[in-house]
Amino acid sequence: MPPATLAQVRAALRDVVPRLADLLRNVPAADPIAIGAWTATDVAAHLTHVLQLDTDALAGKQLPEVTVTAPGMADLNAQLLAEDTERTPSLLADRLASLATEFDEMAARSQEATVDWLQGVRLPPSVVAGHVLEECLIHGDDIARATGLSWPIRRDHALLAVEGGALPLITALPPAAFLNEEKAGSFRARFDLRLRGGGRTLMVFDRGSLTLETGPANNIDAHLSADPWAMMQVFIGRQEIWKPVLAGKMSAWGRRPWKLAGMLKAISPP
Template sequence: MTDTPYPGRGPDADAREGADTVRAATHGGAPDTMTRARAALREVVPRLVTLLRSVPDTGSAAVGTWTVGDVAAHLTHVLRMDTDALAGAPVPEATVTTAGMAEANAEMLALDDERAPSVLADHIGTLADEFDAVASRSRAATVDWLQGTPLPPSAVACHLLEECLIHGHDIATATGRPWPIRRHHALLAIEGAVLPLIAALPPTAMVNQDRAGSFRARFDLRLRGGRRTLMVFDRGSLTIEAGDARDVDAHLSADPAALMLVFIGRQAIGRPLLGGKLTAWGPRPWKLLRMLTVISPP
């Protein structure tokens, strides 16, 4: 079947035909990924601290049942956890699924009643400095992350970057403040953390098992400014594979920041499609909408 653009146009210049489809595990392990992640965190964390200091009341609703204060407190827990993982210290016991992480996060928030914005801002800044110091000394090929998952240290740093970007967005949206996400930061978070996590975790970890059913699809994901990745959904599993990108249900050219917000459920797909931030084409592009009901990042 001839590929049909949806909506409006086909591949863009930075997702040219013939680019290699690569395994996600290769995305996060380059020696300079840690350096780039640390540099990104040194840009993003001070913005996050300044944002939090500007919030007069952390009791505002933010995301789900969480308030702004809950989001900020959660960030301190993530900073502590990722620092401990790099240092080889024990990390919380948690199953890396949406339900498993919700339970673990709720337990940590229940044990931590600090919600004052200035205190949380100070805590985030101090913990970020500690993380950077530990990251600068990291020489291990892999470290044990949640659920005993072995990850390159750079993937842990990129995970922390993703958490700061997403939850900075949550706080800013809840309080009516700007939170621009730079393309290269979002790209680093996806290629350096999200894709390696999909490769390292069980294939069911990021799929809603109740909704997946018999859903099967193959998507050629083209991150603008980055690499091409073949995402394969197969009746409740998600894997990243090398293979023929022509044998797919749809191609997706994506601005990394827009894709991150759509995948994590912070933004509906309509506006990015209409604005050209996401472009889909191929034999069965409508499967992308079904995919968004199936994918469930923890």
């Protein structure tokens, strides 16, 4: 699959964000826990912070200094949530919709091939938009699960989030950014990832580093065929791998398929 274009991701966001805003407006007053210690409205506030940061990136504004790892981003997110006390679902929905409009307008005017993102990484605007899409899909699902509300995910949107957001971010960031330093330190493996409806990516884990390759898939430990939304959920730890396997949404084969368990222990997305 060719790289996602900015127009494709913007179109996806114009479909996803209004549904996400409607989801937020229906969060009950009880404000249930959604993920970790975050309530549904904590997640909603976090989403507005993501949109603001990514809009600032497109605008060329200075971004917070942070190391893009799971611990580094956890600290930044905690700081932003502490500074932002708004937790009224309807007001957060309005804020999200307004920021999404601003982001889309900024993206439409963007003439730069790349922009400065967190940790000084240079990203194409399409990847910044892909990051917004990924966050909206994942955290919309967190809110829906907590509240019992509906949050259907289109496969093409999930594929754009993975191939247009997550995978380019892995390539752009330092090779340890998406890993658990302790658990990945001795792990070595090569996986042929085949996203259904999309392309193939070679994931190379080598003692504390994760790199992606697109050439011939040689010396492969395991091949993995996955529905993109199922892959997202497993990769970020929202779902155990056996559930999509039993549902036919993921399958693995090769010389050492058991190494997939080591991969899931090694990864720690920011």
